[in-house]
Amino acid sequence: MHEELENFERNHVLDLVEPPPNYRPIGTKWVFKNKRKAEEEVYVRQPPGFESARFPDRVYKLRKVLYGLKQAPRAWYARLKSFLLKSGFVMGSVDNTMFLLSRGGDTLIVQIYVDDIIFGGSSHALVSSFAEQMSREFEMSLMGELQFFLGLQIKQGLEGTFIRQAKYTRDILKKFDMGDSKPMTTPMSTNTALDADEDGEAVDQKEFRGMIGSLLYLTAARPDIQFAVCLCARYQASPRTSYRQAMKRIFRGFSDADHVGCRIDRKSTSGTCQLLGTSLVTWSSRKQASVALFTTEAKYVAAASCCSQLLWMKATLSDFGLRLQVEGVDNALIKGEIESQWTSLIALLLC
Known part of the structure; x- marks a missing residue:
């Protein structure tokens, strides 16, 4: 907690001020549930046990949106967008989280996902220059060449760039106790025709939805199972034994x-x-x-x-x-x- 408060102070996130008249400051537990606009003034009481020795009665005035607030992702994007545009980047015409920089015949591409950034370019010097520029402007960690991102394993080579989810697949097989199951040649039998099955035996809804969610994420790199997964996903409201059997085949397969x-x-x-x-x-x-x-x-x-x-x-x-x-x-x-x-x-x- 001390490190967090010191980080806020170093980045000028909070100011310790006198409480304004006719304005009730919110508690620290409510900061994460605040629904006000980011442009409004927000005052927060000092966390219990971490009050200032000199000014115990003062409150914090937010100068920047905290990551716990609902406005935080938008505020971070606006800050990063402003920096990139001032640096000469052009925002994508379709994808507003993609920015491009052309310089001397070389191109640098920056893709934003919440607070993660992927970037690459046709010039090693341009990529290194951007990494140094970002490190000077923001507190960030450079992870090196992209190898793993959001559950995707990425392999880059002269023959191309390959994306797979082998580790994630092993993890979900272990999670649902199917690591030793026999493999199947197809994700769904040609004779399978799922219907309402109102007379079928009900199964654990939480487990069924967990299997659906795990497989839906797996379709990011496995188009061969997408039809079967989406078909089973239609029956999450009242899963039956027949649906669960169809789901297990997708895992095996x-x-x-x-x-x-x-x-x-x-x-x-x-x-x-x-x-x-x-x-x-x-x-x-x-x-x-x-x-x-x-x-x-x-x-x-x-x-x-x-x-x-x-x-x-x-x-x-x-x-x-x-x-x-x-x-x-x-x-x-x-x-x-x-x-x-x-x-x-x-x-x-x-x-």
Whole structure:
């Protein structure tokens, strides 16, 4: 606690002042629940046991937002954004947490996630200069080359950058006591068709939701399980034994759409994936908002969802100076043997 208060004093976060008239200071326990705007004056009582010997009756006036307040992330982002823009960075047109700096033909990219920062560039000198600049401006720890971030293991080499979640996978298998389970060839059986199953035996809801949450995070690097996980996630309100068995198979173990695949509301599921060159970069599996009367309609909805993601990618890549040419998006239906004037080909061009 002493170190924390000294840190606040060193960074000019708090000022010890006389309590203002007609203004009731909040207790330290309430600082973390304060809902006022960051622009308002906030006064806090001194923590019990850590009162100033000279001024025990004074209160703290906040000059900066504390990390416990709900305004803290926004205040930190505003502070960092202001610094980066003054340093010559340009904010991304789509992603406001991404900043780019071009200098002498080289590019530096900075990505912000709450209070973590990832940065890299085409020039080692530019990267080192930015690291030194940040260290002078903020109290920060430089972790070196990116190898682990938010549960993702990153390996960088001449052949490319690879992302995996091997450690996280082992951890959740151990957590749910499935480390010694036999592997399966597919995350879901082709004969599995989950429905309401109101007569099925109920299972522990907390455990089921924990399994769902763990697997949803795993889909960040495992697109092959996304459809199965999202399908099971629809039944978190009243999990049954059949759903839990389907979940266990996922633990053991391309753009398209299924037509009326959900037996409860007869809605279809859109599955999309986007590649940059030969690398799969984004993917999704999502239930459609409306009921499709024909397979063609379900395919159009899936293709439209895919195009929305592609437009976002196109705008983001333009910030890097990459201008994409006209691309065709062919629905997976043309891979089959179905031939008709309605379903033979869906070609959507992005200009």
